[in-house]
Amino acid sequence: MTDADPVRPPAVAPSGPAPHRPGPAGRWRARARSAAALAVLAAALPASAALTAGAAVLGALRPPSAPAAGRALTVLVSGGKMTKALALARSFHRAGHRVVLVEQHRYRFSGHRFSRAVDAFHVVPAPDDPRYAQRLAEIAVAEGVDVYVPVSSPLASRYDALAGSTLEPFCEVVHPDADTVAMLDDKHRFTGRAAELGLPVPDAHRISDPQQVLDFDFAAAPGRSYILKSIAYDPVRRMDLTRLPRPTRAETAAFVAGLPISPDNPWILQEFVEGTEYCTHSTVRDGRVQLHCCCPSSGFQLNYEMVEHPAIEDWVRRFAGALGVTGQLSFDFIEDDRGRVFAIECNPRTHSAVTMFYDHPGVARAYLESDVATVLPTPRSRPTYWLHHELSELLRDPASLPERVRIVLRGKEALLEPADPLPFLLVPYLQIAGLLLGALVHGRDWVRIDVNIGKLVEPDGD
DSSP: OOOOOOOOOOOOOOOOSSOOOOOOHHHHHHHHHHHHHHHHHHHHHHHHHHHHHHHHHHHHHHHOOOSSSSOEEEEEEOOOTHHHHHHHHHHHHHHOOEEEEEEEGGTTTGGGGTTTTOOOOOOOETTTTHHHHHHHHHHHHHHOSSEOOOOOOTTHHHHHHHHHHHHHHHHEEEOOOOOHHHHHHHHHHHHHHHHTTTOOOOOEEEEESHHHHHSSOGGGTTOEEEEESSSSSSSSSGGGGOOOSSHHHHHHHHHHHHSBBBBBBBBBEEEOSSSEEEEEEEEEEEEEEEEEEEEEOSSOOOEEOOOOOHHHHHHHHHHHHHHTEEEEEEEEEEETTOOOEEEEEEHHHHOOOGGGGTTOHHHHHHHHHOOOOOOBOOTTTEEEEEHHHHHHHHHHOOOGOOOHHHHHHHHHSSSSOOTHHHHHHHIIIIIIIHHHHHHHHHHHOOOOEEETTTEETTOOOO
């Protein structure tokens, strides 16, 4: 496998509030937290190593699967730190294709680069670096890439779209164009476009000044409540579902004053719909849904279980067909108590729910070919989970032991694969441990460990 030289920091600073820098006492608290997390990882190492070894033995005893018939392609996959990139790499590899994985310098020690499904690994600049698109093009030429499948972070979606014009002379790009990504990523523009198509969405208003919230006529919609959501990706505040208005105008003003709302960082005031939340992933070619899954959702979810929901699937098909788009679309939906489904937002990128396709032989065709019958998770597919996340939840809440056991017994560990066991061990003990060591040395604060995305979620991180 190959690796590029380290790159300089991004030339363009990310938008949003200034980075959070804790004082000396805060840095020591952050260091103590990182040290504690490393100690927990160390304590779990013997069990993790034993599981990896057992999976490797099981994989050695199984006969190798025969690759699917057809021309072998070279597929470039970005987002190498994330489990969903590994899931796609494994699917392409099982179908007989060659996989080139890329990731930025900060996450160059991704455990996924050591996967048997990865034939080559390259470091690329951060997506907002001006050299990003050119580096992807250089890799595409050097590796003879046929198709680029971005597994984008929220920041990278736009830059992968902009890179498309640079890459298209060398390979196909399975990603929407920049204008479509900008529309879909803007929660207000997305709801407006869906409403134009006659598709149900909650009432929504663009907010660029806190005073707009105070001036909003909540009384005109009796019985309704609203929430504020950042249009730009906010890894921490996206969990806040505080209902508005607050009991008093002063409380509403105090809440809004604590949010970084500005003309350069607009938010959306969106009607809160009571009901059951779902998340979906769809792979679309020329407006045709070729792969689809739907799961019950929650704010911070690392468990995915397929549910068939015809009304949601129909909503997605109508929207994708009207756009005529090619790429990966992930939607959040709410179903109210009357059975009506409302799309809350759309993220033009891969959803981690694709891990549910771990045993489906048709994933590669759905991504790489046209006019393929829609691929759904197989009936025997088990819900996916991340064991190290379940263990951390157990440490946080020992009373949840029965729930953790239930998840493990009925599910499929997303990283652990007998034919490809190393990522299960190296993601926590190389990738996450390396990030924790960096946080320990520099006193950087973090909110939580996300083993699925393969990073530490930081207050003002990516």
